[in-house]
Amino acid sequence: MLITILILFACFIFFLQRAKKSIIPVRRLAPIDAIEEGIGRAVELGRPVHWTPGYGSAEHAGGVGSSSGLSLLSGMTILAYVAKICARRGAELIATFANPELVPLASELIKDAYVSENKLDEFKPENIQFISSRQYAFSTGLLGLFQRERIATNIMTGSFGAEALIIAEGAQIAGAFQVAGSDGTTQLPVIFAVCDYTLIGEEFFAAAAYLSDDPTPRGALRGQDLFKFGLIVFTIVGTIAMILGFNIVNYIKM
Amino acid sequence: MSLIRRDLPVWIAFLVGVIILADYVFTFPGLQVASTTLTNWAVIVTAFSFGIGALNIIQRQSKIIIRRDKYWIYSVVLIIILFGTLGIGLVGSINHPYYKILFDNVMAPLNVTMSSMLAFFLASAAFRVFRAKNFESILLLIAAVFVMLQNAPIGELIWPGLPVIGDFFVTGFAAGGNRGIQIGAAIASIGFGVRILIGQEKRWFGRTE
Numbered sequence: 001m002l003i004t005i006l007i008l009f010a011c012f013i014f015f016l017q018r019a020k021k022s023i024i025p026v027r028r029l030a031p032i033d034a035i036e037e038g039i040g041r042a043v044e045l046g047r048p049v050h051w052t053p054g055y056g057s058a059e060h061a062g063g064v065g066s067s068s069g070l071s072l073l074s075g076m077t078i079l080a081y082v083a084k085i086c087a088r089r090g091a092e093l094i095a096t097f098a099n100p101e102l103v104p105l106a107s108e109l110i111k112d113a114y115v116s117e118n119k120l121d122e123f124k125p126e127n128i129q130f131i132s133s134r135q136y137a138f139s140t141g142l143l144g145l146f147q148r149e150r151i152a153t154n155i156m157t158g159s160f161g162a163e164a165l166i167i168a169e170g171a172q173i174a175g176a177f178q179v180a181g182s183d184g185t186t187q188l189p190v191i192f193a194v195c196d197y198t199l200i201g202e203e204f205f206a207a208a209a210y211l212s213d214d215p216t217p218r219g220a221l222r223g224q225d226l227f228k229f230g231l232i233v234f235t236i237v238g239t240i241a242m243i244l245g246f247n248i249v250n251y252i253k254m
Numbered sequence: 255m256s257l258i259r260r261d262l263p264v265w266i267a268f269l270v271g272v273i274i275l276a277d278y279v280f281t282f283p284g285l286q287v288a289s290t291t292l293t294n295w296a297v298i299v300t301a302f303s304f305g306i307g308a309l310n311i312i313q314r315q316s317k318i319i320i321r322r323d324k325y326w327i328y329s330v331v332l333i334i335i336l337f338g339t340l341g342i343g344l345v346g347s348i349n350h351p352y353y354k355i356l357f358d359n360v361m362a363p364l365n366v367t368m369s370s371m372l373a374f375f376l377a378s379a380a381f382r383v384f385r386a387k388n389f390e391s392i393l394l395l396i397a398a399v400f401v402m403l404q405n406a407p408i409g410e411l412i413w414p415g416l417p418v419i420g421d422f423f424v425t426g427f428a429a430g431g432n433r434g435i436q437i438g439a440a441i442a443s444i445g446f447g448v449r450i451l452i453g454q455e456k457r458w459f460g461r462t463e
Contacts, residue, residue, distance in 0.1 A: 002279045005275075005279070008441075008444055008448075009448060012445060012448045012449075013452075016449075016452070016454060070443045070446055070447055071443070073446075073450065073458045074443075074446055074458075076457075076458040077455070077457040077458050080457045080458070081457075097307075099303075100303040100304050100305075100306050100307030100310070101299065101300055101303035101306075103303075103306055103307065103310055104306060105458075105459065108459070109458070109459070126313070126314050126317060128310070129310065129314060130306075130307040130310040130311060133304065133307065134361075134365070136364070136365045136368035136369060137364070137365075137368075139368060140364070140368055148324070148325065162369070162372060165372060165375050165376060165379060166368070166371065166372065166375055168379075169375040169378060169379055172379075172382075183439040183442070183443060185432050185435050185436055185439075188435065190379070193379055193380075193383040194379050194382075194383075200435060201435040201436070201438045201439035201442070202435075202438035202439050202441065202442035204439070204442070205439070205442035205443055205445065205446040206442060208446060208449075208455060208457065208458075209449070209455075211457070212455075212457065216454055217449050217454045217455060220445045220446075220448065220449050220454070221445070223445065224441045224442055224444075224445040227441055228437070228438065228441055231437065231441070
């Protein structure tokens with residue numbers, strides 16, 4: 001395990017350093033481009049944009065301190081982008097949470113986005129809302145909010161459990177344009193079916209590097225692609241070795 | 255300002271991340287103590303954050319009541335229930351009969367109601383998705399029909415081969431695709447973690463310039 005982690009770290013560090021010297025091209029992510037389109041739609045309709053990182057998957061619920069923490073933080077990097085575009089375009093942003101520890105973090109993050117666009121007077125702290133730390137109370141709260149505020153765009157980036165379908169369907173009923181992203185595979189089919197654009201699996205984490213003004217984090221994407229390629233080669237070699245009767249598993253186990 | 259806003263969070267994230275990660279790999283007793291202590295701190299910080307959550311609700315709902323916004327009466331109900339439940343829990347305990355009445359007769363039925371609503375949301379989502387609009391949606395519809403007939407007893411009655419085809423969709427295409435996404439997401443999450451550890455990813459805590 002240590003060797004695997006070290007190889008992975010080496011790949012990342014090597015490409016991060018390389019990215020400082022030359023720009024690494026990254027393919028366009030349609031869901032990220034759709035966020036700006038969704039915010040533009042909200043401005044035209046004069047209705048708010050809603051963003052949520054979700055409750056957390058059933059097995060990982062527990063906020064930033066749990067194993068869904070990375071998904072929540074990756075979702076927060078997308079919130080930083082959403083807040084910046086909302087501030088620039090003059091759209092009202094409502095951010096809702098099931099994890100109260102994210103509220104002060106989001107508050108700072110959204111305020112900073114308005115400050116960087118010189119629109120601090122348009123920042124509404126009451127739009128950063130802790131709904132409930134209980135899954136179904138959280139989703140019920142959002143259903144009510146969608147109907148009251150008639151949201152124009154719903155952006156869901158984080159870690160989701162069973163509430164994903166309730167939230168997405170609730171937003172659909174309210175007539176919202178939807179963009180969602182998650183790394184959990186249990187709710188991906190649901191959000192893929194209901195939402196207009198979806199960030200699937202690794203795209204969700206790549207979005208943070210994609211949105212960065214600094215090209216250096218894009219090096220990490222190249223690093224993880226190289227590691228993935230190695231993993232695919234290793235899987236093929238391992239499969240052939242096992243078919244030929246050479247039990248490679250005994251050599252890997254430590 | 256730069257030290258507190260930009261560098262300090264990065265260094266704290268780096269130190270904590272390295273200690274927790276090293277505890278997975280090495281077995282030094284000191285490291286284990288440090289890792290357990292940090293994990294306990296995370297639990298304590300999370301517990302305290304519920305206070306922030308309650309304050310956020312009280313502030314927001316109070317403003318709605320003072321401004322007499324639309325549906326302000328619901329905010330009054332929310333505040334009364336919030337303080338009522340808190341009061342009963344503090345004066346008695348979570349085993350107090352009134353607290354149990356509130357939980358068993360209000361909270362639990364509402365939870366179950368919302369949980370059962372999932373079936374209706376699923377049906378409405380399925381109705382919209384399973385319309386043959388383009389090539390991809392036709393593929394989705396075909397796969398869905400086979401998987402539904404695999405799970406419904408009538409499938410086997412129509413033709414014994416139907417559940418076999420449905421099972422092939424689940425254990426073949428779906429499981430393969432699922433594992434591919436899981437492996438990709440796992441590697442990407444490590445990459446994101448490394449970027450946070452070495453301070454290349456700072457957008458999650460706000461303005462960095």
